[in-house]
Amino acid sequence: MAQFASRYTICSIVFVATTGLVQAQDSGADLAKKLSNPIASLISVPFQFNYDHGYGPLDGDRATLNIQPVIPISLNEDWNLISRTVLPVIWQNDIAGPSGTQFGLGDTVQSFFLSPAKPTESGIVWGAGPVFLIPTATDDLLGSEKWGAGPTIVALKQDGPWTYGALANHIWSFAGNEDRRDISSTFLQPFLSYTTADAWTFALNTESTYDWTGRDWSVPINVTVSKLLKINQQPISLTAGIRYWAAAPDGGAEGLGFRVGLTFLFPK
DSSP states (O other), X not given: OOOOOOOOOOOOOOOOOHHHHHHHHHHHHXXXXXXXXXXXXXXEXXXXXXXXXXXXXXXXXXXXXXXXXXXXXXXSSSEEEEEEEEEEEEEEESBTBSOOEEEEEOOEEEEEEEEESSOOTXXXXXXXXXXXXXXXXXXXXXXXXXXXXXXXXXXXXXXXTEEEEEEEEEEXXXXXXXXXXXXXXXXXXXXXXXXXXXXXXXXXXXXXXXXXXXXXXXXXXXXXXXXXXXXXXXXXXXXXXXXXXXXXXXXXXXXXXXXXXXXXXXXX
């Protein structure tokens, strides 16, 4: 099962007024660093577009737009609950041999993290909770037709301009189409980023999945560059990058892909 990943982005810069850039730089670095934290107390709505190639014997193509809202909820002075949703919109062609073209929704991954409102004394930020797989796919080749659930956890540290940590989850299927293969899938996302004083962020991560049923790894390595701006007082982050598939199951993606994205931020 392919996992869906990580956060940010779609699009291109056309024009930004000089005054907008100056305003973005006043607080942009702090906002950009918060974006590097998957469980920051910051509402964000990323649109992340990914393109990959090489599926199946006909080298099929897949383009995925991940809509990934992150909504923190303050429970009290000590604890936050963070909702992270990944809803994929997928276009694909001949990913399973001469299978034609499919377009529609994929399966939704919904995570909830219970996280302390403040870092630990050593500066560690962490969160843990449940993750759910919801069979929202509009075509049987776009999803698993399975319901799933499991645990998820994230831990990270922000030290000056650096952010480093990891997010992980495991999903087991528990209901759904009995004719489809059961799911037992581990997702691992170690990440490292560097944010400059003028709100550029350079990031490296993997979004690796191990399929315990098929005993296969999927390991895309992502390198991205992001820039935080303000346009008419609205903070946005623009992201672009490439990825290399270091490992994939038979019939999976190969070689290079790319990622672009647009994230809307809504600071408190």
